[in-house]
Amino acid sequence: MSFNSWMNSIAEAGRDLLRRSKGNKDEKNIKTLCADLCSNKGEAMGTALACAVVNAYHAMNEQEQLKFFKLLVSDYSPRSDAIVHCADAYKAEPSAKNLQALSKAVEPPRQHLFRRINMSPTGTPTLVGMRADLQKYLKDHDELRAVDNDLKHLLESWFNRGFLKIRSIDWKTPAHILEKLIAYEAVHEMNGWEDLRRRLEDDRRCFAFFHPALEDEPLIFVEVALTHGLATAVQPLLAPKSDVLEQEPADTAIFYSISNCQEGLKGISFGNFLIKQVVMELREELPQLTQFSTLSPIPTFCRWLNKELENKESTLINSKERKLLAQIELENWHKDPALAETLKPVLMRLCAHYLHNEKRGAAPLDPVARFHLGNGARIEQLNWMGDVSKNGLKQSAAILVNYLYKLNKVEENHEAYINDNVVACSKKFKTLID
Known part of the structure; x- marks a missing residue:
């Protein structure tokens, strides 16, 4: 029984x-x-x-x-x-x-x-x-x-870690669970079964945490792309008709979407456990992988930027830049190559400043940055035109960020962040804020 x-x-x-x-x-x-x-x-x-x-x-x-x-x-x-x-x-x-x-x-x-x-x-x-x-x-x-x-x-x-079970999700997973992934996807919306099928191809992985009391209800799931080098844009990863990469050349695992599924478990963190568990699973299955990184949204960058633009006393933005930045209100500014190239250095500098220097208390203002930096990742690089979807343009002016989980530095980064509020970042990223 x-x-x-x-x-x-x-x-x-x-x-x-x-x-x-x-x-x-x-x-x-x-x-x-x-x-x-x-x-x-x-x-x-x-x-x-x-x-x-x-x-x-x-x-x-x-x-x-x-x-x-x-x-x-x-x-x-x-x-x-x-x-x-x-x-x-x-x-x-x-x-x-x-x-x-x-x-x-x-x-x-x-x-x-x-x-x-x-x-x-x-x-x-x-x-x-x-x-x-x-x-x-x-x-x-x-x-x-x-x-x-x-x-x-x-x-x-x-719902502590001892009760959670990790499951690998693939196309053979029961349909009633797959339907929930489509419904719960919170970062990059899925438009039906064709989108989901591409995200479960041979060069993709998906893992979810479950709890025995909630049976087939996922608590959180992460979508992973196997790539050669760091992925810098999300649209190629999401395209239903994109080519499937053979597993052998893949040297990098890209965590490109993490979705919490249960509103009733809001504020209870599973993501840090899930990412570390997924890294272990992937290293065992694909020992050739040498890099583990995210391709993450910057969900509150434009909200912060708009407040800075409203603040006439701000010293971060000069008058010339203010006039230029007004152009991002245009619907298709990103499709104008000359305008986009002019905006790029200004937006990249401000975004780097935002991630590294803007705080809520002692912690970064950006919620995704707080999560990954707290896990021991470092800010690796910003990606111009990383997400040109309507939501990507609205949230972060199409900029995405890679948080790199350098395995021999994760614990050191975590301790420095927790104890001294140190934001770990690469030399490449530092050039944007120096």
Whole structure:
């Protein structure tokens, strides 16, 4: 008997107990069901109640969801008087017993509720979906951030690296999983099966992380191109009719798309583990590979650039450059060779400055840079006209960047970045900022 079958049998036994329990009514609302779930200690009855809560949640409309999330704040937050009492007791006598009591008082009761909901065979995907639903209410209901933090806290432990399974995805992978790759692709959109087929050819690799509680739902996937030397433009990699490179000449693995799939796992990082695992898989399969690099977007460069252009006090851009940069508002500026060549040195210099010097706190402003530099990669080079799609032009004026994972330097780069905020970069890249 599989684990899910066993859990379902327990749930069915609990539902039978629930039906026969004295005074039970099928129409119990979710508030009562949650209270019963938290107070019941039996496994079968607890599983049945968890299933009832799950079913009740899935039946909610948006108004009912918001009411439920507010209930989690009003009825399942820590009691401040209990926290103060336990803190005073620990201050007076810092014993293990008093520390345990303080820890219990500080933990929000909704965390216990979430753990109990997870007794349902579909508890984990429900909680992931619940957190995804919650995101749309956070902007207007700041008090719900406490609920989001508690869900994230639990999901981080349930989705740690030890539970994740890596799978290689190819054209023989079941169609229902392949369909999800098309739907979840977040960097370079796929227009149907023909695009996907090219991305799974012999000179391509695709790897995804899965979790046993989410069965065939990918958590994150990375698309890899096997190339000769660094790839500098993404359109040739994406073209459905492009030639397939024989594996022998390939000396470089290019990570050209990394997509997170589950909104409910937002802020929980899998990418660093995935890239390192994929490097190990590729080195074992293709020992001739000598370079591992990304071909990455720079998603917030133009947003930053527009703010600089609006800032008349900025010393980064002179008046002549301001007039020139106004040309990138033209729809097809990149198709004018003379204009593009004139813009190139200005945009490349500003983009290099942006990646290397612009910060959010002590970390790079660019989110993709933060991710790869934190993993131990270095900024290798900028690529002019690397992505001439509508999105590439809008985000980064068509510039892409290679982050190189130089395997004998990854740990050193990571430590320097984490401890001293050092942005590792190549000599070639440094010439753009010196």
